[in-house]
Amino acid sequence: MSATDLAARADRPPSEPGLDAGAEEERAMARLHERMVVAVRKTCPPTLRDRADDLVQVAVLRVLKLRRERPERTFSDGYLYRTAYSALIDEIRRLRRRGEVPLETPTDDGDERPLVEPTVEDADPEQRAGARELGVAITDCLGRLVPDRRRAVVLYLQGHGVPEAARLLRWGAKRVQNLVYRGLADLRGCLEAKGLDGGLAAGKGATS
Amino acid sequence: MTGHDLPTIERWRRAFARRSAVDTAVDPATDTTPTPVEPDTIWRAVRGELPAAETRALVDRLVDDPELAREWRLAHELVQSLDTTDAAGSDDSVGDREGTVSAFPVAPAVDAPRRWRPRAMLAAAAMLFLGLAAFLLLDTPEPTPPIWRGEDVAIESALPAATVLPRDAAELRWRGPEVDDDATVRWSVDVLSETLEPVSRATDLDTPHLLLELSRLEPFADGTVLLWRVTARIDTADGEDVVRSTTFRTTLGPAHSASGGASGAID
Numbered sequence: 216m217s218a219t220d221l222a223a224r225a226d227r228p229p230s231e232p233g234l235d236a237g238a239e240e241e242r243a244m245a246r247l248h249e250r251m252v253v254a255v256r257k258t259c260p261p262t263l264r265d266r267a268d269d270l271v272q273v274a275v276l277r278v279l280k281l282r283r284e285r286p287e288r289t290f291s292d293g294y295l296y297r298t299a300y301s302a303l304i305d306e307i308r309r310l311r312r313r314g315e316v317p318l319e320t321p322t323d324d325g326d327e328r329p330l331v332e333p334t335v336e337d338a339d340p341e342q343r344a345g346a347r348e349l350g351v352a353i354t355d356c357l358g359r360l361v362p363d364r365r366r367a368v369v370l371y372l373q374g375h376g377v378p379e380a381a382r383l384l385r386w387g388a389k390r391v392q393n394l395v396y397r398g399l400a401d402l403r404g405c406l407e408a409k410g411l412d413g414g415l416a417a418g419k420g421a422t423s
Numbered sequence: 424m425t426g427h428d429l430p431t432i433e434r435w436r437r438a439f440a441r442r443s444a445v446d447t448a449v450d451p452a453t454d455t456t457p458t459p460v461e462p463d464t465i466w467r468a469v470r471g472e473l474p475a476a477e478t479r480a481l482v483d484r485l486v487d488d489p490e491l492a493r494e495w496r497l498a499h500e501l502v503q504s505l506d507t508t509d510a511a512g513s514d515d516s517v518g519d520r521e522g523t524v525s526a527f528p529v530a531p532a533v534d535a536p537r538r539w540r541p542r543a544m545l546a547a548a549a550m551l552f553l554g555l556a557a558f559l560l561l562d563t564p565e566p567t568p569p570i571w572r573g574e575d576v577a578i579e580s581a582l583p584a585a586t587v588l589p590r591d592a593a594e595l596r597w598r599g600p601e602v603d604d605d606a607t608v609r610w611s612v613d614v615l616s617e618t619l620e621p622v623s624r625a626t627d628l629d630t631p632h633l634l635l636e637l638s639r640l641e642p643f644a645d646g647t648v649l650l651w652r653v654t655a656r657i658d659t660a661d662g663e664d665v666v667r668s669t670t671f672r673t674t675l676g677p678a679h680s681a682s683g684g685a686s687g688a689i690d
Contacts, residue, residue: 254500258440258493296505297466304462304494311490349438357486361605363659366482372439373485373492374499383468384482385475385577385600390657390664397660399432 240282243292247299248275255303263307270310274302349411356405364398371395440496442489457488462498465491469498475577476601577601578653578668581631587676588649593635595673597653600666606659617648640675647675 248271255267263270278299282290353372357365363386370380381391460481467473468481485492581596582588588595595612602608611626612633622643625633631653643649653668 250504251501254497254504258496258500260441260443292505293470296501297463300466300498300501301462303497304465307494308459346434346438346441349434350442353435353439354442354486361660362483363602365486366479369482369485372436373496374436382471383478385478385666387664387666390659402435403431 243295244275244279247278247295248272251275251299251303259307263310266310270303270306271299273306274299277302349406352406352409352411353402356402356409359405360398360401364394364401367391367394368398368402371399440493442492457484457491460484460491460494462494465494466498466502469495469502479601577666578655580668580671580673582671582673587674589676589679590635590640590645591637591678593637593640593675594632595635595651595671596632597668597671598631600655600657602657602659606657609656609658611654611656612651613654614649614651616643617650622649643675645675645677649673649675 251271251274252267255270256264259267278295281295281298357369360368366384367380367386370383371377375383377392377395378388380395381388384391386394464473464477464481468478471478473481481491481495485495577600579598581598595614597610600608608629609626610628610631611624612628613624614622614633614635616622620642623633623635623639650670650672652670655666655668657664657666
């Protein structure tokens with residue numbers, strides 16, 4: 216089954232009358248493929264994004280193999296996603312070990328695009344250099360935070376909301392909210408002390 | 424202090440996300456590549472299925488390991504899309520979770536906006552009510568489910584399993600939760616018999632153990648199952664946090680001299 220086939224099958228309406236188990240499986244795999252491609256394109260550097268279809272195809276094939284080796288067993292979506300994720304990470308790491316993708320994210324030139332969301336400022340190489348400088352500074356400043364504040368802030372920067380971070384860390388939501396709030400204030404102070412005004416590289420001209 | 428402006432935080436997020444291994448290596452000549460974390464471990468951490476201590480250890484690594492941080496974000500994206508599937512009726516969901524990042528941060532005194540649907544909130548309230556009822560009305564020898572879901576690993580019993588607690592050395596012991604060095608923890612413990620008769624209650628303990636007085640155990644025969652629960656109040660610079668354990672079960676036995684010595688039984 217090719218990536219194109221999977222994408223086409225993901226578009227079919229759900230629960231068509233008379234749809235057999237095989238067709239249902241194809242739809243489930245197509246949906247999984249589609250979501251994984253979106254996730255790779257959203258979180259990975261360009262060198263990996265450009266190979267998203269191939270990477271995900273390897274992961275989906277592993278899931279298909281698992282299901283076909285044990286047809287008597289019903290796998291939950293959670294299990295299948297976990298299996299696919301493991302296969303995807305294995306494949307990404309394999310590419311890195313073989314040197315097929317660079318460890319370093321392109322910065323000053325080339326086809327660099329932001330990893331999270333595209334913005335106008337990222338079109339400017341100088342801005343990209345500023346962002347890189349900021350990333351290094353953030354790493355250093357995070358290392359200086361009180362451990363619990365650092366954990367809460369790291370999860371927040373990783374995209375977790377406060378309730379979710381509280382659940383992962385097994386702390387109360389109110390406490391995590393305080394930790395994030397104060398941790399971000401500490402981070403801002405540290406960045407300002409480094410000459411990065413409120414998270415903006417001094418002299419880079421970016422404003423919000 | 425005013426609230427943090429979202430554009431700045433988004434810029435920090437992007438800068439944090441686009442770090443590379445080269446950016447964080449202190450000295451490429453001597454810096455050792457971090458040992459890769461099993462993808463399954465990352466997945467379970469992001470799903471909230473790892474013990475808290477392991478999750479925190481993994482989060483600690485995210486700062487200096489951009490590749491791990493990227494793999495974590497990839498797992499997070501997939502978990503979010505899986506939760507969308509779960510919401511549509513699939514199984515294997517784990518707990519409640521927010522689909523996207525909230526519009527934080529606001530002043531600490533203000534609750535973050537809730538995105539739960541009313542039915543989900545009703546279901547959560549019903550589960551909480553049933554959990555409390557189970558604690559109050561427990562009359563079977565079956566293990567009690569955790570009353571506060573997700574906090575069962577924060578405080579653990581330190582008593583060895585499958586043994587009997589001698590009544591003349593009936594010391595309850597527990598571990599956790601993990602706190603920073605500058606935090607102080609005070610514990611309280613409630614002990615009931617299996618028929619919900621009060622046995623003992625201690626508050627404001629500064630050490631994680633409680634020796635039950637022999638006189639308080641006299642009304643209860645050997646073999647009585649004691650139910651006990653620990654509450655930790657953690658004072659930090661960031662405010663107070665309250666963590667409650669699940670309900671532990673310990674069988675009361677004869678005095679140490681009569682039994683030849685035994686200790687600790689919980690599940």
